[in-house]
Amino acid sequence: MQILTRSGFRRQPWKNGQGTTWEIARSPSEGDFAWRLSLAEISTSCPFSSFEAVERTILRVGGGPMTLRFDDGTTHRLEPLFAPFKFRGESNVWCELGESAAHDLNLMVRDSRARYEAQTLRFNESLSLVCRSGETVLAFLGGSAMVCGGSSNPASLAPWDVIRLDGEETALIQVASPASSGVAFVARLAHFPAG
Numbered sequence: 001m002q003i004l005t006r007s008g009f010r011r012q013p014w015k016n017g018q019g020t021t022w023e024i025a026r027s028p029s030e031g032d033f034a035w036r037l038s039l040a041e042i043s044t045s046c047p048f049s050s051f052e053a054v055e056r057t058i059l060r061v062g063g064g065p066m067t068l069r070f071d072d073g074t075t076h077r078l079e080p081l082f083a084p085f086k087f088r089g090e091s092n093v094w095c096e097l098g099e100s101a102a103h104d105l106n107l108m109v110r111d112s113r114a115r116y117e118a119q120t121l122r123f124n125e126s127l128s129l130v131c132r133s134g135e136t137v138l139a140f141l142g143g144s145a146m147v148c149g150g151s152s153n154p155a156s157l158a159p160w161d162v163i164r165l166d167g168e169e170t171a172l173i174q175v176a177s178p179a180s181s182g183v184a185f186v187a188r189l190a191h192f193p194a195g
Contacts, residue, residue: 001147001149001150001152001163001164001165001169001171002163002164002165002166003147003155003157003161003162003163003164004024004025004161004162004163004164005158005161005162006022006039006158006160006161009022009023009024009038009039010022010023011023012038014040014049015049015050015051016047016048016049016050018046018047018049019040019041019042019043019046020040020041021038021039021040021106022038022039022040023036023037023038024037024038024039024138024140024162025037025136025138025162025164027114027136027189027191032110033108033110034109034110034113034114034191035107035108035109035110035113035114035116035189036107036108037105037106037107037108037138037140037162037187038105038106038108039061039103039104039105039106039160040103040104040106041063041101041102041103042063042066042095042097042101042102042103042104043097043101044097045094045095045096045097046094046095047092047093047094047095048068048093048094048095050089050090050091050092051089051090051108052089052090053089053090053110053111053112054088054089054090054108054109054110054111055086055087055088055089055108055109055111056086056087056088056089056106056107056108057084057085057086057106057107057108057109057118057187058078058084058085058087058104058105058106058107059078059081059082059083059084059085059104059105059120059185060078060079060081060082060083060102060103060104061081061082061103061104061105061140061142061160061185062081062102062103063100063101063102063103064097064098064099064100064101064102065077065078065079065097065098065102066078066095066096066097066098066102066104067095067096068085068087068093068094068095068096069093069094069095069096070087070091070092070093071091071092071093078102078104081142082120082142082183082185083120084118084119084120084185089108105140105185107187109189112192113191113192114189114190114191114192115189115190115192116187116188116189116190117187117188118185118186118187118188119185119186120183120184120185120186121183121184121185121186122181122182122183123173123175123181123182123183123184124175124181124182125174125175125178126172126173126174126175127139127172127173127182127184128170128171128172128173129163129165129170129171129172129173129186130170131165131166131167131168131169131170131188132167132168133167133168134167134190134191135166135167135188135189135190136164136165136166136188136189136190137163137164137165137169137186137187137188137189138162138163138164138165138186138187138189139162139163139171139173139184139185139186139187140160140161140162140184140185140186141157141158141159141160141161141162141163141173141182141183141184142159142160142182142183142184142185143159143175143176143180143182143183144156144157144158144159144176145157145173145174145175145176145182146173146174146176147163147171147172147173147174148171148172148174149163149165149169149170149171149172150169150170150171157173
């Protein structure tokens with residue numbers, strides 16, 4: 001089990017130069033990704049970068065409202081927080097903000113190289129994560145929590161920390177206090193076999 005914190009996210013310019021993203025995790029570590037999880041701060045309305053043959057899942061995790069406007073005339077408002085929305089990476093998308101900046105989480109998966117499942121999970125006391133052989137599980141936390149993984153000691157998690165499991169690993173996330181509830185965006189990813 002790995003705990004990925006904001007101080008370790010890699011800052012990168014957007015592909016179209018219109019914004020900044022912080023890369024959280026990707027596979028492989030170099031070259032074209034099979035999948036990538038990143039966090040972006042959007043401070044002004046702008047177009048999104050285009051990614052051919054990629055499926056994107058986006059969710060607003062902080063800040064003001066965001067509306068995605070597609071070139072076919074459809075729109076989608078990213079509400080509430082942690083509500084995932086899927087769209088094609090090659091789409092022409094304009095991101096329209098309200099009066100304040102927004103933060104969004106973005107999962108990108110290349111069609112020909114990986115499969116995935118992703119959802120937002122809300123829990124009252126604890127959330128169990130199980131990763132199977134050949135898979136990676138990523139859990140992006142919406143609030144403070146504690147996590148135990150395998151034989152490791154419990155560790156504190158801050159909002160927007162990410163738990164990464166690879167292969168046959170497990171983790172148990174517990175809310176910070178008995179009166180609170182938790183939320184996590186959880187993605188399960190696996191590469192297609194080579195050849």
